[in-house]
Amino acid sequence: MVKLDIERFGQYEFEDGITLKEIITALEGEGKKIKGAVGGLLDNQIIDFHTPIRKGGKLKFLTRKDPESLEILRHSLAHILAQALKEIYGDEKVHLGIGPTTEHGFYYDVEVEGKRLTEEDLPAVEEKMREIIKRDCRIEREELPRQEALELFEKKKEIYKLDIIKHQIPEGEPISVYKQCDFIDLCRGPHLPSTGEAGAFKLVSLAGAYWRGKEGNPMLQRIYGVGFWTEKELKKYLNMLEEAKKRDHRKLGKELELFTITEDVGGGLVLWLPKGAVIRNEIENAWKEEHTKRGYQLVYTPHVGKEQLWKTSGHVDFYRENMFPEMYIEEEGYFVKPMNCPFHVEIYKNRQRSYKELPIRLAELGTVYRYERSGVLHGLMRVRGFTQDDAHIICREDQVEEEIKKVLQLVLDTLKSYGFDQFQVFLSTRPEKSVGDDKMWELATNSLKKAIESVGLDYEIDEGGGAFYGPKIDVKIKDAIGRMWQCSTVQFDFNLPERFDMYYIGEDNQRHRPYMIHRAIFGSIERFIGVLLEHYAGLLPLWLSPVQAKVIPVADTHTPYAREVAQRLKDAGLRVEVDERSERMNKKIRDAELQKIPYMLVVGDREKDTGTVSVRTKKKGNIGVFTIDEFIDRAKQLIETKSTEL
RNA sequence: GCUGGCGUAGCUCAGUCGGCAGAGCAGGUGAUUUGUAAUCACCAGGUCGUGGGUUCAAGUCCCACCGCCAGCUCCA
Numbered sequence: 001m002v003k004l005d006i007e008r009f010g011q012y013e014f015e016d017g018i019t020l021k022e023i024i025t026a027l028e029g030e031g032k033k034i035k036g037a038v039g040g041l042l043d044n045q046i047i048d049f050h051t052p053i054r055k056g057g058k059l060k061f062l063t064r065k066d067p068e069s070l071e072i073l074r075h076s077l078a079h080i081l082a083q084a085l086k087e088i089y090g091d092e093k094v095h096l097g098i099g100p101t102t103e104h105g106f107y108y109d110v111e112v113e114g115k116r117l118t119e120e121d122l123p124a125v126e127e128k129m130r131e132i133i134k135r136d137c138r139i140e141r142e143e144l145p146r147q148e149a150l151e152l153f154e155k156k157k158e159i160y161k162l163d164i165i166k167h168q169i170p171e172g173e174p175i176s177v178y179k180q181c182d183f184i185d186l187c188r189g190p191h192l193p194s195t196g197e198a199g200a201f202k203l204v205s206l207a208g209a210y211w212r213g214k215e216g217n218p219m220l221q222r223i224y225g226v227g228f229w230t231e232k233e234l235k236k237y238l239n240m241l242e243e244a245k246k247r248d249h250r251k252l253g254k255e256l257e258l259f260t261i262t263e264d265v266g267g268g269l270v271l272w273l274p275k276g277a278v279i280r281n282e283i284e285n286a287w288k289e290e291h292t293k294r295g296y297q298l299v300y301t302p303h304v305g306k307e308q309l310w311k312t313s314g315h316v317d318f319y320r321e322n323m324f325p326e327m328y329i330e331e332e333g334y335f336v337k338p339m340n341c342p343f344h345v346e347i348y349k350n351r352q353r354s355y356k357e358l359p360i361r362l363a364e365l366g367t368v369y370r371y372e373r374s375g376v377l378h379g380l381m382r383v384r385g386f387t388q389d390d391a392h393i394i395c396r397e398d399q400v401e402e403e404i405k406k407v408l409q410l411v412l413d414t415l416k417s418y419g420f421d422q423f424q425v426f427l428s429t430r431p432e433k434s435v436g437d438d439k440m441w442e443l444a445t446n447s448l449k450k451a452i453e454s455v456g457l458d459y460e461i462d463e464g465g466g467a468f469y470g471p472k473i474d475v476k477i478k479d480a481i482g483r484m485w486q487c488s489t490v491q492f493d494f495n496l497p498e499r500f501d502m503y504y505i506g507e508d509n510q511r512h513r514p515y516m517i518h519r520a521i522f523g524s525i526e527r528f529i530g531v532l533l534e535h536y537a538g539l540l541p542l543w544l545s546p547v548q549a550k551v552i553p554v555a556d557t558h559t560p561y562a563r564e565v566a567q568r569l570k571d572a573g574l575r576v577e578v579d580e581r582s583e584r585m586n587k588k589i590r591d592a593e594l595q596k597i598p599y600m601l602v603v604g605d606r607e608k609d610t611g612t613v614s615v616r617t618k619k620k621g622n623i624g625v626f627t628i629d630e631f632i633d634r635a636k637q638l639i640e641t642k643s644t645e646l
Numbered sequence: 647g648c649u650g651g652c653g654u655a656g657c658u659c660a661g662u663c664g665g666c667a668g669a670g671c672a673g674g675u676g677a678u679u680u681g682u683a684a685u686c687a688c689c690a691g692g693u694c695g696u697g698g699g700u701u702c703a704a705g706u707c708c709c710a711c712c713g714c715c716a717g718c719u720c721c722a
Contacts, residue, residue, distance in 0.1 A: 102717090102718095107717090107718095119651095205650085205651095205716070205717075206650075207650040207651085207717055207718080208648095208649040208650050209648085209650085209717090209718075210648075210649070219649075221650090222649080222650085222717080222718085224716095224717070254657080255657090263695090263713055263714090267713080267714090314722095318722055319722070322721085322722090370721095372720090372721085373647050373719090373720070373721095374647075374713090375647060375648075375717095375718085375720090376647090376719085377714095378715095382721090431722095433722095467722060468722065469722085552681095552682085554679085554680065554681055554682095555679040555681095556680095557679075558679095582677095582678080583680090583684090584678090584679085584680050584685055585679095585680060585681060585682070586681090586682070586683060586684070587680095587683080587684050587685080588682095588683095589682055589683055589684095590682095590683035591683085591684085592683090593683055594683080600682080602681065602682060604680095604681055605681095606681085614681080614682080616682055621682075622682060
């Protein structure tokens, strides 16, 4: 018998090996209503209607509304894809590899004998898949004895499935196959009750993949698909992809001349062009100002340091594969820094510290270099040289809680000022292997928890997901098209204070080990600007816009007045350009629009005679005539408040 | 790093079966003097990613390398 604690229905006992489907029948027999279930969650594991339940636990029915149910849908879509291929190219010609789910869909690795699939083949496969869905094949699960399974797949010439059975499924473990119409596949599940319940999908791409991902093994073809319950959700996702393409920061960076990454300099190394540098400068200035206000002390540290320093910190032993290789000067080894922490520790240790001067908060926009494998580099998002908005807080035990709260408040205030107001917070706790004693971990983890609760945010706990040297909070932000980006991190470090023997002299005239907190708000300035560009689709808030206003003379004769206007605005601290080209006004407006310049100030005879400007904004079009001072006041006010309005 | 796709003018891209390297935009010059998203004409711009090979002939076919893009993997 298995004991189940069923959500909404209470405690039940069933025969060993009962399936979800039978449970539903039983419950409905008692007059209970279970609407729209497509699967279940047994102790957080997704199960389908077919799988025998052999151990008790907490059971919850999954409907299409539960995100976990997509797993079932997508798994079945992968099977439908496999079935379609078999029906098109012949049962014995198609050799199936594996067909798992992905974040938004699924894929199946296959080999079609005597045929190399191309993108052009995909529509026909999709068509066949739709037909199979329409056929509404009942999906059934069966468990086979090992020998029988081997014979079955031998007969079907499923060489890869045989490989899985022989090498991946231990003797004695049940071997399950799923059947739908004439199609039968080795699979662990979970699956839908029938193919007719499969939702909306699209095959999106084709790539090669070695069997088991190992070079030297035969190469299969991997067909990727995306899948959702409804046509609407699928469309939404595809639209999001379209939209994301349009706002791709790499494209915007090129079009707006913000930054460039060239082969000559090297992959993952960013050159900031003048306009991009303006954005970065504004962000850095605001950052410095805010940190100074909140009691941080700004420091600068070098880009390289001696080998011994990185040995003491542990980087040479634990982080070396991410570091640029060592270099030698006068027979002494040096490393380019992958992190700023050891330098900040040295700054702390510059002299003996008293308990009276804690907390010490050291902040730096420190550029670090890390070796990232070439395949992972991606515009500004993943680079080899980037600037951390780094700070280390060194404090006493009795200050920990207050400090963490302050950090989190600063994180939220800052992110909100850039227009982000939806967050996901993760608290990662102690992993198996770790340093530091229980008391420290408990105090640190609790203060992180309390801080999140004090700012009123929801959070998820990643049990055991902390670094070996301390627990942490990660904050992700949601952008305008719903994507989440990891930015901020607040991390305890019980390791470095020990390794560097950091201490302060307490009231008792004894040495004490301080707590050290490592934190960043943006994480990486480069990446954050990438996120900003995609969030705003290139139309940045006024205070960050490289060119805030373009003065557009209607004809050449108005150029002197346009220059005069520009000078007045420059004197007021605005970033202005005059379009002096001998082009038609319409062309100048178009170009300013394409450059995503927030304000276009059209000046002709009327404006010249009255000392005004005709204001056109990127968002709202022509908003009327302003005197120069009126315009300056408006712009300055919006800049001051970091407004996203124009 | 792995797999697939792609590298042609500053940018976006065309280039058929192997047969004289093209267009639009950007740039330069000149004309035009314009009222809220593209005025016209002319000019210049190329080691077709790099290196080999096949061929009478290679942007095109083959091999190797480099780079970019997508996915995977990785991300104490």
